Amino acid sequence: MDNYSNQNQPQKTGSNNALKAGLAVMTLLTLGLAYMLFQSKETVTNQQEVISTKVMELANTRTKLDSISRELDSQIAEVQKLGGDVTELQKTKTELEQDKVELQKSNSRSVAEVSNIRAKYEGKIKNYESLLASKEEELVKLREENTVLASQNQNLSSENSSLKGQTQGLAKSVEEGKAQNEEATAKNKALAEKVTKAAALRAEYVKIIGINDRGKESEEKKYRARRLAKIKVVFQLAKNDLTEIERKTVFIRVLGPDGSTIFDAATGSGNFTYNGQELAYTTRGEVNYDNENLYVEMVYNRGGTEYREGIYKVELYAEGFKIGEGGFEVK
Numbered sequence: 001m002d003n004y005s006n007q008n009q010p011q012k013t014g015s016n017n018a019l020k021a022g023l024a025v026m027t028l029l030t031l032g033l034a035y036m037l038f039q040s041k042e043t044v045t046n047q048q049e050v051i052s053t054k055v056m057e058l059a060n061t062r063t064k065l066d067s068i069s070r071e072l073d074s075q076i077a078e079v080q081k082l083g084g085d086v087t088e089l090q091k092t093k094t095e096l097e098q099d100k101v102e103l104q105k106s107n108s109r110s111v112a113e114v115s116n117i118r119a120k121y122e123g124k125i126k127n128y129e130s131l132l133a134s135k136e137e138e139l140v141k142l143r144e145e146n147t148v149l150a151s152q153n154q155n156l157s158s159e160n161s162s163l164k165g166q167t168q169g170l171a172k173s174v175e176e177g178k179a180q181n182e183e184a185t186a187k188n189k190a191l192a193e194k195v196t197k198a199a200a201l202r203a204e205y206v207k208i209i210g211i212n213d214r215g216k217e218s219e220e221k222k223y224r225a226r227r228l229a230k231i232k233v234v235f236q237l238a239k240n241d242l243t244e245i246e247r248k249t250v251f252i253r254v255l256g257p258d259g260s261t262i263f264d265a266a267t268g269s270g271n272f273t274y275n276g277q278e279l280a281y282t283t284r285g286e287v288n289y290d291n292e293n294l295y296v297e298m299v300y301n302r303g304g305t306e307y308r309e310g311i312y313k314v315e316l317y318a319e320g321f322k323i324g325e326g327g328f329e330v331k
Contacts, residue, residue, distance in 0.1 A: 061121045065100050068128045072096065075135055082142045092131055099124060159198070176275065176322075199242035201250075201289070203235040203296075203316045203324025210328070211299070222329045225309065230301045233314060235324055237287065237294040248289045251281040251317040252298060257310025267303050274317060281317070 072093045079086045103121060210223040211230040233252055251272050254262040261280040263269040268283045285298040307330040316324040 062103055064125050065096060069096055071132050078139060082146050084142050089135060096128060200321040201243060201318045201323045202238040204238050206235040206324045206326035208233060208314055208326050208328040222331045225306045225330050228307055230299055233298045235296055237289060237296060239291050239293050245289060245291050248287050248318055249284060250287060251284045253315040254282040255313040257308060264303060267301060
């Protein structure tokens with residue numbers, strides 16, 4: 001019996017060794033699998049972190065584009081209000097809206113593509129921000145120019161208000177253009193019209209002197225028809241710093257007792273425009289206005305035709321305005 005036990009002992013020892021070896025292998029396999037699972041989990045975690053980072057970067061890019069879009073809208077509105085050119089801003093706005101649409105489509109792109117997309121839009125954002133900065137500088141200048149113009153308009157308005165009361169002739173011109181001024185005020189053009197009227201010529205001290213066929217002059221309240229061959233219209237063009245110093249054309253209308261204009265093309269009569277209507281004039285003359293209270297004499301020869309009995313009215317016009325009037329009587 002002792003011999004039998006000794007014979008089976010080596011077999012039992014071999015089995016134990018094999019079992020231990022198997023357990024060791026299983027342990028190694030288990031550890032290797034666990035390590036691989038750990039590595040895989042860590043890789044997935046890192047990828048998720050990278051993806052989350054890229055998604056956040058794209059979200060930040062979209063936020064910047066939205067902010068730039070709002071700034072563009074604000075600049076466009078202000079430039080239009082100030083009367084500037086918004087062509088480039090509107091073109092940039094259209095391009096930016098297209099970029100926002102394209103960026104929205106990039107959510108499904110790979111991580112590598114997202115990196116390229118972000119880099120591309122970062123460059124565009126810098127260009128947009130640079131444009132906004134340059135346009136803001138232009139806006140500052142435009143605001144300053146509008147402020148200056150508003151100040152100038154206010155000064156001109158004050159100056160014009162003062163000039164309106166200087167003479168009866170200018171006041172009448174302003175009254176005759178009242179309807180036009182009211183309409184122009186609604187269209188923000190009243191100031192320009194007032195300044196134009198303030199710059200109009202004014203004829204002062206208008207006198208009508210009679211001249212007989214011998215060239216003798218006389219200044220009377222009434223003239224005999226057979227002794228009145230010519231009339232001399234004498235007046236002074238008042239000094240006005242708003243009027244341009246240049247050669248001026250003065251139209252004279254001699255209105256007969258019946259209110260009709262004495263007209264004879266052979267003696268220089270013709271037509272001119274006043275308040276949008278065509279009027280006939282009796283004669284006209286050219287004067288070199290020098291803004292120094294210019295004294296003017298203009299002689300009209302009716303050409304042998306006698307004046308009828310009655311009261312005559314003489315009206316003076318220049319540059320679209322009635323600048324003075326006078327009269328005489330024939331007996």
